Amino acid sequence: MNPDSSVIDLEKLRVTIAETLELEPAEVTDDAHFVRDLGADSLLALEMQVVLEEQYDVRLTEDDLRAASTLLAAHALLVAKAAARTADAEARAGQRIDTSATNG
Amino acid sequence: MTQVLITGAGAVSCLGVGVPAMWRALCAAPDGLPERADDPGARMPLPLIHMAPSGPGPGRATRLALTAAREAVADSGLDPRLLARSPVVIGTGGGNADHWERPLDPARPYTPAFTVAAAIGAEVGSSGAATSVSNACSAGGFALAMAADMIRAGEADVVLAGGAEAYSRVALGCFNRMGAVDPYACRPFHRDRGGTVFGEGAAVLVLESAGHARARGAAHHYAALAGSGWSCDAHHLTAPDPDGVQIRRAMTDALDDAGAAPGSVGCVVPHGTGTRLNDEVESRALGSVFGDLADCPPLYSLKALIGHTAGAAGALGAVAGALILDHGTVPPNLALGADRDPGCPVNLPEGGEEPLDGRHVMVNAFAFGGNNVSLVLEGRAA
Amino acid sequence: MSADTLVVTGVGAVTPWGHDPSRLGLDGGPPPDPHGPWFDVAAELGPRGYKYVPASCRHLLAATRRALTDAGDVLGRVPEARRGMAVGTNNGITTLIDTMDETVSGPGAARLSPATAPYFSINTLAGRVAMDHGIKGWNLTLTSPRTASLDALGAGARAFAAGRCDLLLAGTTEAPLPGRTKGHAVSEAGAAVLVLEPAAGAAARGADHYGTCRTVSFHLPAGAPYDAARRTSGDALDRLLAPGGRGGLPAARLISDASPVGAALAAHLRGLGVRTHAVPAGAGTLLPFLYVVHALARQGPPRLVAAASPEGGCALTLVRPYRPAAMTARTPDPEKEER
Numbered sequence: 001m002n003p004d005s006s007v008i009d010l011e012k013l014r015v016t017i018a019e020t021l022e023l024e025p026a027e028v029t030d031d032a033h034f035v036r037d038l039g040a041d042s043l044l045a046l047e048m049q050v051v052l053e054e055q056y057d058v059r060l061t062e063d064d065l066r067a068a069s070t071l072l073a074a075h076a077l078l079v080a081k082a083a084a085r086t087a088d089a090e091a092r093a094g095q096r097i098d099t100s101a102t103n104g
Numbered sequence: 105m106t107q108v109l110i111t112g113a114g115a116v117s118c119l120g121v122g123v124p125a126m127w128r129a130l131c132a133a134p135d136g137l138p139e140r141a142d143d144p145g146a147r148m149p150l151p152l153i154h155m156a157p158s159g160p161g162p163g164r165a166t167r168l169a170l171t172a173a174r175e176a177v178a179d180s181g182l183d184p185r186l187l188a189r190s191p192v193v194i195g196t197g198g199g200n201a202d203h204w205e206r207p208l209d210p211a212r213p214y215t216p217a218f219t220v221a222a223a224i225g226a227e228v229g230s231s232g233a234a235t236s237v238s239n240a241c242s243a244g245g246f247a248l249a250m251a252a253d254m255i256r257a258g259e260a261d262v263v264l265a266g267g268a269e270a271y272s273r274v275a276l277g278c279f280n281r282m283g284a285v286d287p288y289a290c291r292p293f294h295r296d297r298g299g300t301v302f303g304e305g306a307a308v309l310v311l312e313s314a315g316h317a318r319a320r321g322a323a324h325h326y327a328a329l330a331g332s333g334w335s336c337d338a339h340h341l342t343a344p345d346p347d348g349v350q351i352r353r354a355m356t357d358a359l360d361d362a363g364a365a366p367g368s369v370g371c372v373v374p375h376g377t378g379t380r381l382n383d384e385v386e387s388r389a390l391g392s393v394f395g396d397l398a399d400c401p402p403l404y405s406l407k408a409l410i411g412h413t414a415g416a417a418g419a420l421g422a423v424a425g426a427l428i429l430d431h432g433t434v435p436p437n438l439a440l441g442a443d444r445d446p447g448c449p450v451n452l453p454e455g456g457e458e459p460l461d462g463r464h465v466m467v468n469a470f471a472f473g474g475n476n477v478s479l480v481l482e483g484r485a486a
Numbered sequence: 487m488s489a490d491t492l493v494v495t496g497v498g499a500v501t502p503w504g505h506d507p508s509r510l511g512l513d514g515g516p517p518p519d520p521h522g523p524w525f526d527v528a529a530e531l532g533p534r535g536y537k538y539v540p541a542s543c544r545h546l547l548a549a550t551r552r553a554l555t556d557a558g559d560v561l562g563r564v565p566e567a568r569r570g571m572a573v574g575t576n577n578g579i580t581t582l583i584d585t586m587d588e589t590v591s592g593p594g595a596a597r598l599s600p601a602t603a604p605y606f607s608i609n610t611l612a613g614r615v616a617m618d619h620g621i622k623g624w625n626l627t628l629t630s631p632r633t634a635s636l637d638a639l640g641a642g643a644r645a646f647a648a649g650r651c652d653l654l655l656a657g658t659t660e661a662p663l664p665g666r667t668k669g670h671a672v673s674e675a676g677a678a679v680l681v682l683e684p685a686a687g688a689a690a691r692g693a694d695h696y697g698t699c700r701t702v703s704f705h706l707p708a709g710a711p712y713d714a715a716r717r718t719s720g721d722a723l724d725r726l727l728a729p730g731g732r733g734g735l736p737a738a739r740l741i742s743d744a745s746p747v748g749a750a751l752a753a754h755l756r757g758l759g760v761r762t763h764a765v766p767a768g769a770g771t772l773l774p775f776l777y778v779v780h781a782l783a784r785q786g787p788p789r790l791v792a793a794a795s796p797e798g799g800c801a802l803t804l805v806r807p808y809r810p811a812a813m814t815a816r817t818p819d820p821e822k823e824e825r
């Protein structure tokens with residue numbers, strides 16, 4: 001897992017998506033549409049969801065999947081998800097400190 | 105051409121054991137919901153299924169099939185000696201999936217999964233070939249069609265044919281993973297349908313040449329299996345070809361094979377699984393075969409009651425079709441009311457039981473791998 | 487030979503014994519390791535497009551390509567809706583199912599690979615092949631223990647005779663069993679496919695053919711009286727040999743295990759005067775089909791291939807190579823070597 005997961009490396013993401021879709025990284029251009037241009041069907045789209053969820057430790061919904069239709073869109077989505085998760089984790093960490101303070 | 109009669113029938117599903125029980129349930133149209141599989145290994149969001157009475161332990165598909173086969177043979181009134189050379193053709197998607205699934209007993213010898221047909225052959229003591237057909241959710245339909253071809257070709261006078269399917273953790277897990285399970289029920293042609301719900305079941309028919317049935321003085325036949333049409337989408341592993349061309353061809357080939365005009369079809373038991381695209385494509389294909397909605401025969405949406413019985417579905421559909429012809433009645437559909445999907449322009453009557461208007465009933469079974477089969481059943485001459 | 491007799495115009499195989507159908511050393515002792523590196527997916531199918539395709543499907547795809555290449559321009563002459571395919575397999579997805587079951591019952595179905603998930607259904611192996619070659623007439627997957635591959639020849643021929651296709655592909659594919667299951671030691675791996683078309687069609691396009699093969703399947707129920715079982719076996723033989731009768735009986739390879747059914751079929755075939763050489767079966771249905779493929783590709787005298795399963799399933803395929811005399815002159819007679 002990425003140690004600083006709010007930073008999503010675009011090139012690493014390109015390689016991951018290329019591997020999932022069985023393409024050369026160069027074919028996954030920034031704006032190529034996964035379904036229309038790169039031939040991904042609904043099962044490959046689901047496959048990509050599973051791979052991205054595991055690799056980036058995020059949860060993706062069907063709507064997320066539809067929105068993330070290109071490399072740049074997927075990258076933006078993952079950055080936003082990772083940021084939200086970081087914020088969430090910080091909030092939870094803060095809560096924990098508060099609790100321990102109370103209990104202590 | 106040799107006429108192929110259905111002289112015996114056996115069925116088991118969530119509606120219970122036996123053809124009479126099935127017909128009573130079809131007429132009562134109970135609104136039954138699926139249960140959650142009683143399986144701690146079923147780690148999936150929607151472990152939904154309609155279980156059939158089968159008893160505990162491995163070999164569920166075989167036990168379901170044997171139940172149906174025994175009933176069919178008894179129902180036909182055939183002297184068991186006349187079955188001594190009868191082939192057996194059984195469609196099953198997963199066979200005895202429980203022979204393969206965990207936890208495996210390390211002491212048990214290797215057992216193949218697809219032994220359902222062989223078990224029926226052994227039970228009957230027949231020297232005819234026992235063939236296992238695994239065309240997924242169209243397997244039972246293909247098994248019946250192959251059996252009819254055997255009789256027409258003069259290879260056999262009597263064939264036991266049908267389909268059987270039991271709970272499979274892996275199949276249900278994969279359907280969950282593919283987002284193909286409806287969270288609520290099997291709801292064909294419903295606007296909110298979100299996939300299908302599996303059901304266990306088995307159906308076996310005694311198919312017999314008309315000459316053989318006459319010679320032994322068979323008391324009754326439900327209908328004739330008058331024709332079948334086969335096709336393959338060759339389009340996608342799981343999704344139907346949206347153009348519906350091969351589904352349409354299965355239907356028109358079946359009508360041609362039966363020498364039946366579309367106008368003589370009084371009812372269609374559709375594949376209708378509740379999967380979004382499947383129901384849409386089948387609806388459009390039906391329209392292209394039968395014409396305007398006003399000309400379309402009424403559908404009898406069987407899966408709304410018993411779920412998608414996969415390899416048994418075509419065979420249970422054929423039992424329903426044979427009973428519809430035998431009784432001259434189309435049982436009531438579960439009413440969808442305002443929830444009908446306008447994207448599926450089909451004739452789905454909801455006003456209760458209707459008299460059958462037509463000499464023929466069509467049964468559709470489509471599957472993964474794009475495997476499509478349509479059967480045309482013909483009623484007794486008036 | 488009548489115009490609508492099915493003749494074999496293409497043969498393809500990928501096996502641990504090698505990929506040349508005429509040089510499969512099937513009688514040369516224990517089979518090569520099915521787990522070994524005998525199959526090169528990139529060389530057979532190309533660098534991409536098969537990441538999510540299970541091994542048995544890759545084997546079937548490769549064998550089909552080889553068979554169609556061997557047959558020459560046949561697809562171009564037969565519309566997609568007139569192409570049929572029948573495939574026999576027992577264990578094409580057994581290991582895949584086991585792996586999936588480990589996932590479903592362990593971390594859960596959410597961790598299954600969606601792109602591989604369709605292959606839980608055994609008919610997708612042939613379904614994938616249909617997609618590659620526009621086989622839209624129909625597609626059957628037969629799974630009867632041990633006999634499924636020979637059943638595929640019989641069911642395919644019946645569908646052809648019923649007018650359901652003008653071109654038939656018949657084949658088989660297997661992949662090794664999971665390591666922890668009984669039967670792993672006799673795992674099979676590989677695939678083979680035959681292209682069959684009516685003699686008139688082959689002649690019209692000037693295609694050579696390998697000969698014919700016909701199959702009769704039957705069942706020997708446990709505890710059947712000896713005479714009844716003998717009669718069943720004899721009837722099957724007569725149906726195959728008609729109209730010529732039993733004169734000049736071809737030698738048989740019988741693929742079976744130590745089950746009573748295998749022993750009974752061997753005894754009956756021998757009792758009927760068929761020189762029968764028993765071959766230990768693998769876990770699936772590959773080996774009987776490979777004997778058929780080999781007999782066609784090597785040419786030589788007519789041969790019988792028999793298969794028997796412990797469950798009672800039996801099948802007999804009669805292979806009649808096209809050029810028995812011409813080829814025998816160049817090929818040593820294996821029957822002589824055995825004696």
